[in-house]
Amino acid sequence: MVKARRQFEIHNRFSSNVWQLQRTFWIWSFVACLGLALQVNSVCSAQESPAPLVETNTKQMISLPDSKPQPALETGDASKPQLNTQLLDQHSCVHEFREKSEKPLRIVVFINGDCPIARSYVPELNRLHEKWNEKTETVSLHAVWGNPFSTHAELRKFVEDYAIKFPIVFDPLAQLAHVLKPTHVPESFLLDAQGKIVYRGRIDERWAAPGVKRAVVKTRDLETAVETLLLNPAAKIASTSAVGCLYDLISTQELLGAKSDSPHQKLTWSQVTASIIYANCTHCHQAKAVGPFPLETWQDVVNQRAQMIKEIQTSRMPPWMPDANCGEFLGQRSLSEIEKQALSKWVEQGTPRGELNEAPAPPPKKSTWELGPPDLIAEMAADFSIPADGPDLFQNFVIPLPLDSDKVVAAIEFQPGDASVVHHTLCFLDANHQGRKLDAKTPEPGYSSFGSPGFLPTGSIGGWSPGNTPRKLPGHMGRYLKKGSDLVLQIHYHPSGKATKDRSRVGIYFADQPKNIVAAVWAASYDIDIPAGDRHYERRASYKLPQPVTLMGVIPHMHLLGKSFTAQAVLPDNTIQPIIRISNWKYAWQDEFHLSQPIHLPAGTRLEIIAAWDNSEENPLNPSNPPRRVTWGEQTTDEMIYGFFLVAAEEPKKLIPLALDNLSIDLKNRAMHGHPIR
Structure with a gap:
């Protein structure tokens, strides 16, 4: 910890010198963070000979497939399912299922309440839940309710009757089953961080055959597979055959009620629609939230059915800027195609x-x-009044932080005072107390500025936008917070038609024992000169990495004329590694995008950004009417393009020469195009 603190001090002195040079907000995301590598202490236990068998009575519906172990699964697309959905568990908590994950290993187990063998595994799954979900950040375990024609009420009763502790997600459209294709319940699937199936089959050896249960369980296949892969991610694990009740994979047509002989010819709110709405929409669409109308009840959704379907079909909702086929990020918001079809069919x-x-x-x-x-907890000192009508407001609130030592911020959680008018927020740090001077010049709480907080911040601890789920940075990472700093909370307000007041607050969570520093490098273009009326003006910029890094995330930034944004890594052999593509830029929905899986980039890689603007009359967000020539600048009517890249190095000290190199190149580019630091 002493060594880590020393790295903090070195980094802080370096950053302070940089901050004295800068006079514009573009460096606000040059943030120091720390990361703590995961220590995996799992031990792989050797399999022993099978235990004695005990005859038991089970239903005839149970079948036994070939009990011989299957060969190790091959790598590649065939074993890499395309997961893309959010589902509710028994408590209506939302769980994401995407192709990639920050978790090194993910377990999905199909069960239901009708199968006696599945029921017999509840105590074991409770034990594994306590071992993995509650005590480690490297493995997650979810069960899937294996009967899409069942009801959420039946799931809740099963959970109560069997004292279930692990999450069981309700999947009324059998999306996970159509991707993973289970043959039995129970059947377990183990996926790696890239989304490849690395093991499938039985949980353990306790059932040798239907009606034949071993008295002692010695071979725990799933647990052994997890422990083996935690120690050696490249290990090949032989899959096994599941023993249990046959899983009946229902066709999509039948699930959507398209087949005339379907037992459920109509989709209902209770069976399907409520699960989709609650998992994807209600977080924002509830009383006093940012959504313009609530979607909390059947009647709410019926009242807005036409508008809802239109927003979904045009992909305006759920709000998510990155293109679906380029990059995968934590907390992404989207509906699967079958969910869109189900909602339309229901209407x-x-x-x-x-x-x-x-x-x-x-x-x-x-x-x-x-x-x-x-x-x-950092809270605004006073209420801020938002009028019923008028332009959007960008207000900065200075909140002193009572710290007696430097800290590392692992996560923040923002709570809007009145979510109906709070669009998004950015959390800047101000160790030099410049924000206090600006605040003192205005009679109202806080002061107004667009884009930057009106001065050069000394760091940032993140931000918030509607729908974001608070989460700690992956790998125990954190952002550096210097003792004596103020939090400058910039909030974007949009009047809702009703005058109101807001007093928002931020919960700050500190990291323990950080051992590494994470920083931001950037690429930017300063030769922006967009002619009036130009529908597609394009610029490129890049930064060449002088050393290897691990890319953790990307933060695009443009103003109101922005049309599209692409970031990619051009490797030394000219191979292109896509990072993010935004075909329809929306200033109001800009965000930080953290990769589901970090990308390791070698020295010599070029971090490249490509941006386009629309300065025509057809652009409804154009702040000038008629359009005028637009150049680089910090005001609302100016434009800019930055691609900030959050990176980590193998050793903290290696980030200092990286940051100096990045800064030196950027200063030269600014001066070359007439924007020197003054």
Whole structure:
């Protein structure tokens, strides 16, 4: 820890010198962070000979496939399922299922309440849940309710009757089953961080055959596979045959009620629609939230059905800028194609309700902190008034942070005072107390500025936009917070038609024992000169890495004329590694995008950004009417392009020459195009 603190001090002195040079906001994301590598202490236990067998009575519906171990699964697309959905568990908590994950290993187990063998594994799954979900950040375990024609009420009763602790997600459209293709319940699937299936089959050896249960379990296939892969991610694990009840994979047509002989010819709110809405929409569309109308009940959704379908079909909702086929990020918001079809079909069928007592409960409203009690709560000192009408407001609130030592911020959780008018927020740090001077010049709480906080920040601890789930940075990473700093909370307000007041707050969570530094490098173009009326003006910029790094995330930044943004890594052999592509830029929805899986980049890689602007009358966001010539600048009517890249190095000290190199090149580019630091 002493060594880590020394690295902090070196980095802080270096950063302070940089900050004295700068006079514009472009360097605000040059943020120091720390990372703590995961220490995996799992031990692979050797398999022993099978235990004695005990005869038991089980239903005839149970089948036994070939019990011989199958060969190790091959790598490649055949074993790499395309996961893309969000599902509710028994408590209506939302769980993401994407192709890639920050977790090195993910477990999905198909079960249901009708199968006696599946029921017999509840105590074992409770044990594994406690071992992995509650005590480690390297492995996640989810069960999937294996009967899409069941109800959420039946799932809740099963959970209560069997004292289940692990999450069981309700999948009414069998999306996970159509991707993973289970043959039995229970059947377990183990996926790596890239989304490749590295093991599938039985949980352990306790069932040798239907009705034949071993008295002692010695071979725990799933647990051994996890421990082996934690120690050696390249290990090849032989899959096994599942023993249990046959899984009936229902066709998409039948699930959507398209088949005339389907037992469920109509989709209902209780059976399907509520699960989709609650998992994807209600987080923002609830009372006093940022959504313009609530989507909390069947009647709410019926009232907005036409608008809802239009927004979904045009991909305006859920709001998510990155293109789906380029990059995968934590917390991404999207609907799968079958979910879109199901919602449209439900509306076509007359929005049938079903039995409300069988529907999932609305997601729990977070009256407290999702990440638990914060280490520090920073709250606005006074209410800020937002008028009923008028232009959007960008207001900065200075909040002193009472710290007696330097800290490392692992996560923040933002709680808007009135979410109906809070669009997004950025959390700047100000160790030089420049924000206090600006605040003192205005009579109202805070002061106004667009883009930057009006001075050069000494760091940042992140931001918030609607729909974001608070989460700690991967790998125990954190952002450096110097003692004596102020938090400058920049909030983007949009009037809602009703005058209101806001007093928002930020919960700050500190990291323990950080051992590494993470920083931001950037590429930028300063030769922007967009002619009036130009529908597609394009610029490129790049930065060549002098040393290897690990890319953790990307933060694009443009103003109101922005049309599209692409970031990619051009490797030394000219291979292109896509990072992010945004075909339809929206200033109001800009965000930090953290990669689901970090990308290792060798020295000599070029971090390249490609941007386009629309300065025509057809652009409804054009701040000038008629359009005028637009050049680089910091004002609302100016434009700019930055691609900030959050990177980590093998050793903290190696980030200092990297940052100096990046800064030196950027200063030369600014001066070359008439924007020197003054």
